Structure formats: structure tokens, C-alpha cells
Amino acid sequence: xxxxxxxxxxxxxxxxxxxxxxxxxxxxxxxxxxxxxxxxxxxxxxxxxxxxxxxxxxxxxxxxxxxxxxxxxxxxxxxxxxxxxxxxxxxxxxxxxxxxxxxxxxxxxxxxxxxxxxxxxxxxxxxxxxxxxxxxxxxxxxxxxxxxxxxxxxxxxxxxxxxxxxxxxxxxxxxxxxxxxxxxxxxxxxxxxxxxxxxxxxxxxxxxxxxxxxxxxxxxxxxxxxxxxxxxxxxxxxxxxxxxxxxxxxxxxxxxxxxxxxxxxxxxxxxxxxxxxxxxxxxxxxxxxxxxxxxxxxxxxxxxxxxxxxxxxxxxxxxxxxxxxxxxxxxxxxxxxxxxxxxxxxxxxxxxxxxxxxxxxxxxxxxxxxxx
Amino acid sequence: xxxxxxxxxxxxxxxxxxxxxxxxxxxxxxxxxxxxxxxxxxxxxxxxxxxxxxxxxxxxxxxxxxxxxxxxxxxxxxxxxxxxxxxxxxxxxxxxxxxxxxxxxxxxxxxxxxxxxxxxxxxxxxxxxxxxxxxxxxxxxxxxxxxxxxxxxxxxxxxxxxxxxxxxxxxxxxxxxxxxxxxxxxxxxxxxxxxxxxxxxxxxxxxxxxxxxxxxxxxxxxxxxxxxxxxxxxxxxxxxxxxxxxxxxxxxxxxxxxxxxxxxxxxxxxxxxxxxxxxxxxxxxxxxxxxxxxxxxxxxxxxxxxxxxxxxxxxxxxxxxxxxxxxxxxxxxxxxxxxxxxxxxxxxxxxxxxxxxxxxxxxxxxxxxxxx
Numbered sequence: 219x220x221x222x223x224x225x226x227x228x229x230x231x232x233x234x235x236x237x238x239x240x241x242x243x244x245x246x247x248x249x250x251x252x253x254x255x256x257x258x259x260x261x262x263x264x265x266x267x268x269x270x271x272x273x274x275x276x277x278x279x280x281x282x283x284x285x286x287x288x289x290x291x292x293x294x295x296x297x298x299x300x301x302x303x304x305x306x307x308x309x310x311x312x313x314x315x316x317x318x319x320x321x322x323x324x325x326x327x328x329x330x331x332x333x334x335x336x337x338x339x340x341x342x343x344x345x346x347x348x349x350x351x352x353x354x355x356x357x358x359x360x361x362x363x364x365x366x367x368x369x370x371x372x373x374x375x376x377x378x379x380x381x382x383x384x385x386x387x388x389x390x391x392x393x394x395x396x397x398x399x400x401x402x403x404x405x406x407x408x409x410x411x412x413x414x415x416x417x418x419x420x421x422x423x424x425x426x427x428x429x430x431x432x433x434x435x436x437x438x439x440x441x442x443x444x445x446x447x448x449x450x451x452x453x454x455x456x457x458x459x460x461x462x463x464x465x466x467x468x469x470x471x472x473x474x475x476x477x478x479x480x481x482x483x484x485x486x487x488x489x490x491x492x493x494x495x496x497x498x499x500x501x502x503x504x505x506x507x508x509x510x511x512x513x514x515x516x517x518x519x520x521x522x523x524x525x526x527x528x529x530x531x532x533x534x535x536x537x538x539x540x541x542x543x544x545x546x547x548x549x550x551x552x553x554x555x556x557x558x559x560x561x562x563x564x565x566x567x568x569x570x571x572x573x574x575x576x577x578x579x580x581x582x583x584x585x586x587x588x589x590x
Numbered sequence: 591x592x593x594x595x596x597x598x599x600x601x602x603x604x605x606x607x608x609x610x611x612x613x614x615x616x617x618x619x620x621x622x623x624x625x626x627x628x629x630x631x632x633x634x635x636x637x638x639x640x641x642x643x644x645x646x647x648x649x650x651x652x653x654x655x656x657x658x659x660x661x662x663x664x665x666x667x668x669x670x671x672x673x674x675x676x677x678x679x680x681x682x683x684x685x686x687x688x689x690x691x692x693x694x695x696x697x698x699x700x701x702x703x704x705x706x707x708x709x710x711x712x713x714x715x716x717x718x719x720x721x722x723x724x725x726x727x728x729x730x731x732x733x734x735x736x737x738x739x740x741x742x743x744x745x746x747x748x749x750x751x752x753x754x755x756x757x758x759x760x761x762x763x764x765x766x767x768x769x770x771x772x773x774x775x776x777x778x779x780x781x782x783x784x785x786x787x788x789x790x791x792x793x794x795x796x797x798x799x800x801x802x803x804x805x806x807x808x809x810x811x812x813x814x815x816x817x818x819x820x821x822x823x824x825x826x827x828x829x830x831x832x833x834x835x836x837x838x839x840x841x842x843x844x845x846x847x848x849x850x851x852x853x854x855x856x857x858x859x860x861x862x863x864x865x866x867x868x869x870x871x872x873x874x875x876x877x878x879x880x881x882x883x884x885x886x887x888x889x890x891x892x893x894x895x896x897x898x899x900x901x902x903x904x905x906x907x908x909x910x911x912x913x914x915x916x917x918x919x920x921x922x923x924x925x926x927x928x929x930x931x932x933x934x935x936x937x938x939x940x941x942x943x944x945x946x947x948x949x950x951x952x953x954x955x956x957x958x959x960x961x962x
Contacts (some may be wrong), residue, residue: 262740345749368634539739543752547747
């Protein structure tokens with residue numbers, strides 16, 4: 219199969235959907251790889267490295283004009299025009315963006331939105347949300363440490379002792395757990411909060427303290443269980459009590475990392491303006507939920523701002539800031555997914571009964587397939 | 591004694607020479623403290639915090655018009671005009687800057703350059719070079735991690751393993767040791783080099799590998815012993831052999847942190863342009879020696895640039911990027927030094943036979959005293 223890897227053009231997007239490692243493996247499976255000139259440069263991969271792996275280095279039109287195109291971000295209108303009708307597309311295609319999916323269908327693409335894979339054991343190795351959230355959690359701590367005017371570790375010096383930073387992590391999914399692990403590496407004292415009581419043990423196993431909020435009704439308890447690994451919106455009564463507990467910790471925190479995302483919805487507010495006002499001057503909030511509006515209403519997505527003496531980091535593409543590793547993991551996710559739709563003969567086939575393929579297939583033969 | 595704490599005005603200088611902690615202690619010793627309005631803001635210290643510690647919040651002229659003025663950086667011409675003749679000044683006054691010292695003498699100041707303190711046990715608690723270098727070492731790693739497109743720690747994920755970053759630290763003084771410790775915390779694999787064989791054990795005790803270069807002559811051996819804790823310039827023969835060893839490691843490195851400084855001299859070249867050219871795309875060099883011209887000729891002091899695919903960080907005031915902790919340690923250094931020149935009765939007296947005071951006193955009664 220003729221597989222194309224274009225350079226990403228979304229603003230601030232440094233990742234690339236294939237690496238020399240995955241290019242080599244696809245070629246070994248009998249495919250022909252066309253990589254757009256410079257596609258990997260922002261992720262520290264040279265054209266020479268792709269060529270050495272066996273890829274043809276081509277121009278933009280040739281990379282898009284393949285039977286199968288591997289992308290990181292959903293193609294824009296200009297890119298859609300470069301696809302051949304009937305081509306296959308795999309990428310992070312925003313399965314909750316109804317209009318975007320319609321455009322993919324209108325372009326007659328067979329499109330796989332990899333974010334839509336079920337959260338099953340079999341799908342783990344192609345779970346792009348997890349692989350990228352992991353890196354986001356790491357980088358969020360690095361950004362926090364970059365903007366924070368003190369050290370993370372406790373330091374004993376001849377001029378006296380410096381206290382360890384107090385880090386509060388709100389939302390303990392993949393990103394939150396990696397944020398805890400990274401802050402812990404750096405020597406911070408960490409407290410973490412989440413609506414799912416099940417994460418308490420994980421939090422503690424990483425050396426952080428879990429901020430507990432007791433459940434008072436069955437409704438609260440049921441909501442907390444969640445669905446598909448994600449928390450469901452909690453009842454207002456519980457959220458209010460949690461805010462009180464969290465507010466106390468945030469007021470004492472040096473660095474707050476918020477990670478609460480609910481797929482397809484705006485991010486919930488976890489840190490109010492009043493809470494920011496109560497924080498110490500020089501504190502830092504890194505809002506990983508910035509792409510979904512942020513967990514703090516003062517967050518300005520895409521910006522780093524200072525309000526009430528607090529630095530708010532609203533970076534909307536954290537994985538792209540570690541584009542080399544992010545591309546490496548993403549490309550492996552893509553490679554693993556492709557095993558489900560590429561045949562041994564080097565062709566493409568839609569399996570009839572594969573739950574992962576079915577979940578990811580958002581457009582086919584002119585129709586939007588997913589009901590998000 | 592009337593003690594003034596002005597706001598620093600040098601470009602990019604966020605530190606302040608006194609903190610509420612040291613203000614409180616000086617007031618308890620019977621002194622009156624005047625802190626310029628906003629002096630601590632860039633170091634996350636509010637006027638309210640100084641006032642609560644007992645300081646008067648004053649304007650610029652009042653802060654400079656005191657009997658004793660505490661500074662971080664040497665005063666510029668405009669600031670010198672604000673001093674009362676005969677006033678006492680303590681700060682980091684560049685004892686190797688002959689013209690600068692002359693200006694202090696011409697202003698009839700009694701001036702103490704705290705960088706000039708001898709490197710003795712008794713002087714440790716007032717060693718500003720060490721306290722600030724320690725923070726520079728930490729922040730250099732944070733900047734390296736900020737610009738590096740991959741992760742520092744090894745990571746095992748469902749999409750496969752990410753390798754740990756290879757960090758090379760050149761020059762293992764206080765900054766280099768803290769850089770090693772910080773990179774180690776983050777999970778990097780570290781190699782370190784220095785002209786003093788005595789640091790090998792310290793390097794290894796922090797979990798890094800020491801890059802050894804054997805000595806072939808007595809001259810090399812003697813030079814390596816060093817004076818006053820600082821390395822003396824090594825003979826060219828040895829430096830050439832070291833460059834060959836270091837070049838091999840740098841070519842494989844992901845992040846290189848250079849820290850080689852010789853007081854009063856331009857920084858030695860440790861990473862040549864050819865060595866940069868041999869590095870992997872996406873590698874990062876953080877040149878802590880940037881204020882002295884840099885350990886790499888491609889470093890642009892004050893800038894972060896990309897050359898031959900390598901990011902070179904030439905930040906010239908790393909401690910100022912962690913201004914809160916840097917001020918805290920610096921202020922304690924200053925407080926400890928002041929004990930040597932402030933009397934129990936709340937006055938000022940030059941002790942006749944104190945080696946620390948003698949070393950630091952660079953100007954007095956119109957004369958430049960130090961022979962740097």
C-alpha cells in the first residue's frame with residue numbers, strides 16, 4: 219500500500235505521525251512509504267533518517283496523494299483537498315467534532331479517529347490519548363518548574379535550608395499520575411485530588427497524599443464509579459464539598475496542576491478566581507485542561523499569564539513540546555492500529571467484527587459513522 | 591544603623607538583597623530597615639510582607655540614602671549618585687572589575703564585594719558564589735528539560751519504552767554538582783568531566799559517571815590540584831586529550847551542561863563548533879558560563895539560539911530565574927556577613943584582623959583596596 223506521511227501544519231504542532239522506526243516496520247510489511255520533506259524536523263527527525271529507513275522523501279501533494287495517509291491532527295480544508303477520494307486516513311480526528319467528521323465524510327475518506335478506541339486491554343498499545351497524556355503530565359511539571367521562582371526539592375545548604383515545593387495535582391488520570399511521578403522525582407511534596415476514589419491507591423503508591431472528600435449519598439457514590447475509565451460529572455453537592463477541601467490545599471500550594479477533562483465537554487472548573495486570589499504570590503498553575511477551556515476560568519488557552527500574582531500556564535499542546543518522544547509513542551500507536559486494517563498481502567481491509575476498528579471508524583463511503 | 595534595601599534595576603535582575611526573614615533579624619538587632627517599595631515583587635515578596643517584618647516601605651532615594659545599603663548587583667552611575675558619601679555598601683560588586691571598584695571608591699563608599707570572601711569553612715554561610723551557583727545548577731537542568739524535546743526519565747508505556755536522556759555535565763563545581771543531582775532526580779543517565787580529579791568521588795556519589803583523562807606529566811598533575819577550590823588553567827596537552835574524551839561523550843549526549851568558570855578570566859572553551867556539529871539534532875546545551883563568554887563559542891550570552899540543529903541556552907542570570915529562593919539564600923549570606931561588621935550597639939565597625947572582611951573590602955576612604 220502507498221502510505222503518506224505529511225508534515226503537520228496546525229499552529230504549534232511539532233509532532234509527526236511516523237518515525238524512522240515505524241517507517242522501517244511498514245516497509246518490511248511490504249508497503250511503500252512517502253514522507254514529506256521536513257515532516258519530522260520539528261520532532262528532531264531528519265529527512266536523512268527517514269530515507270535511511272527506506273522512505274521516499276516527497277513534496278506535500280505526493281505525501282497527501284497516497285492510498286493511506288497518517289496524520290497527527292485532523293486535516294484542514296486545504297489538506298482535505300489534497301486527498302484522493304476513497305483514501306484512508308488515520309489520526310487524532312476529534313470524534314466529538316460533528317462538523318469536522320462531516321467534512322471527512324464529504325471528502326469520501328475512510329477515516330479512523332484513534333482517540334475513539336475503546337479503553338480495553340487489547341487497545342492499550344494504540345491508545346493515543348494515554349500515550350500523549352502521559353507526556354503532557356511530564357511536561358506540565360517541567361513548565362511548572364520553569365515558571366516557579368523556587369526549587370522543587372528541599373535543599374540543605376550552608377546558608378540554610380530551602381523548603382520543598384508543595385504541588386497539588388487535580389485530576390488523576392494518566393496525565394495526573396505522570397505529573398505526580400515527575401514532581402515526586404524532583405522532590406516536591408504532593409497532594410492529589412480526583413472524583414474517582416479508585417485512584418487513591420495509585421496516588422499513594424507514587425508517594426503523594428490523596429485529598430479525600432467523603433460521599434454522602436448513593437447518587438454521589440454511583441457517579442464516582444464512572445464509565446470507561448473516565449469520571450462522570452459529579453452531583454453539585456459533592457463538587458461543592460470537594461471545592462472546599464481542594465481550596466484549602468490550593469491556598470497553601472506552590473504549584474497546582476489541573477488535569478480534569480471530560481471527553482466532548484468543556485473542562486470542569488476546579489480552581490475558581492477566588493481560589494487563585496487566595497494563593498501565595500509567585501505560585502504557578504499549569505492547566506492541562508486548557509485545550510477544553512481550562513479547569514480555571516482565569517486560564518487563557520495558548521497563553522501564560524499572571525493574575526493576582528499567580529502565573530497561569532494555558533499551554534494547549536503539551537505533547538508537542540516533547541515532540542520527539544510524543545511522535546515516537548504516537549507513531550507506535552498508529553503502527554499498532556494499522557495491524558487491524560492492513561492485510562498480509564499489503565492491502566487494506568475493514569474487518570467486520572473488530573470493536574476497536576468499529577469504534578475508530580468515523581467516516582466511510584460518504585457517511586459519518588460515529589454517534590458521539 | 592539605618593539600613594536600606596533598594597529594588598535592583600539591572601536588566602533581568604529579579605533578586606533582592608534582604609527578605610522579611612533577614613529584615614526581622616536585623617531589626618531585632620536594633621537596626622532600622624528601609625525597603626524600597628516593590629523591591630521584592632519580582633522575587634515573590636510583597637511590600638506587606640516586609641512591613642509585617644517591621645521595615646519602613648520607602649521610595650528609591652530613601653532606600654539608597656542610608657548608612658548601610660544592601661544590594662545584589664553593583665550600583666550603576668545613577669544609583670551611585672544616590673548614596674551618601676561614607677555610606678557602607680554590601681553586594682556582589684564584581685571584584686575583578688577594576689573600573690567598577692574605582693567608581694565605588696570615588697563615591698567614597700565603604701564597599702564589600704561578597705564574592706571575594708575566602709573559600710574557608712568560616713566563610714561558608716556567607717558564600718554568595720556557592721549559594722547562587724547551587725541554584726544555577728538546578729535551574730540549568732530545568733532549562734535543559736524545558737527545551738529538550740524528549741523526556742529525562744526512562745518511561746515504560748503500553749506503546750513501548752522511552753529511553754532516559756543522556757546528560758553530560760562539564761565542570762563539577764557547586765553548579766555542576768547540583769546539575770548532576772537534579773538531572774539524576776529526573777532520571778537521566780549522567781556523565782561528568784572536570785580538570786580536578788578530586789571531584790571524581792563526589793560525581794560518583796551522586797550516581798553519575800566520571801569521564802577520566804589520565805595525566806601524563808608532573809606539570810599536568812600539579813595544575814590539576816588547583817588553588818582555593820578553583821581549577822587553574824590546565825596545560826594545552828592535557829586539555830587536548832580531555833577534549834577528545836569529552837567530544838566522544840558530547841556527540842552521544844542529549845543535554846550538555848557546561849559550568850567551567852575561572853574567576854576574573856574568560857570562560858574556557860569546552861565545546862567547540864565541531865563538537866556541536868557532531869551532536870544529534872534536537873540536543874540542548876545549557877552554558878552556565880555564558881556570563882563569562884560561555885564554554886561554547888556558539889553560545890550567545892543572554893539568548894537561546896539554535897545552531898547545527900542544537901539548542902544553545904546562554905542565560906546569563908540563572909539564579910534570578912529562581913529569584914525567590916535565590917534572594918532567600920543571598921539575604922542569609924548578607925546577614926551572616928554583616929555580623930562581622932555590625933557592633934552589638936547597632937553601629938558599624940571595621941574589624942582589624944578578620945580575613946573575610948579584609949578579603950571583601952574592595953573600597954574604603956576613596957581607595958580601591960583589593961588587588962584582584
